[in-house]
Amino acid sequence: MRLQTPVAEMVAAARARITEIETPDLIARLGDPDLIVVDIRDVRERQRSGYIPGSFHAPRGMVEFWVDPDSPYFKTIFGQQDKSFVFHCASGWRSALTVATLQDMGFDAAHLREGFSTWEKHGGPVEFPASRKVEPG
Template sequence: MTQLKKTAAQMVQEARDRIEEIETPDLIGMVDDPNVVIVDIRDVRERQRTGFIPGSFHAPRGMIEFWVDPDSPYHKDIFAQDGKKFVFHCASGWRSALTVATLQDMGFEAAHLKDGFGSWEKSGGPVEKKD
């Protein structure tokens, strides 16, 4: 196998070094803040299996750049809201770190849940499940 120039772990660390990371207890305290938009980038099957943060918006990681970009035919209006703090999360914080770094490269300011949904559950954050 060809040796990679950079590992996934290195990419995540580089992203974390330059983005805002929110600790789980802090985001639990923001869950009802109308100025905070929590964006779940996990696969729909993860959300179905483990539940999700109440009120979170689901945006699959594979579409996020297109949904955020106002010039994209796939743009979602939720990302055009001024004055909102967008906090992205995945299961453990790796995918969301990479996502937020990419969005910042595009000029979209956001943060991510440092330790992901797994930490949210362990810390007693509210979880909604659908049948």
């Protein structure tokens, strides 16, 4: 089966029209009270790899519903118009598509270009959930 539009093309098109933040630049902004970092990875990814301290978890499948004030699932954190939102996933693909969709909805946001994949390499702090299960090994 040949797809009409492969996902790599969708991501490239999204990246061409959204704001991308480099990892060191986001690390430098941590602690900014006007910044909200939104982690759209699956809860299991967060448990396994950790997460950016202070980040808000919004599972990818719920983001549009949580952002829309007319949705019964709206989360008030997304109603803060004086804040800057930066979304991230593991490698930047899901967050690029997410931010492009949010932009289409009229919600202003950016995304972490390389995702969480280079966060620790650049010296970014990582936290783990208290209920993290340690793998034997």
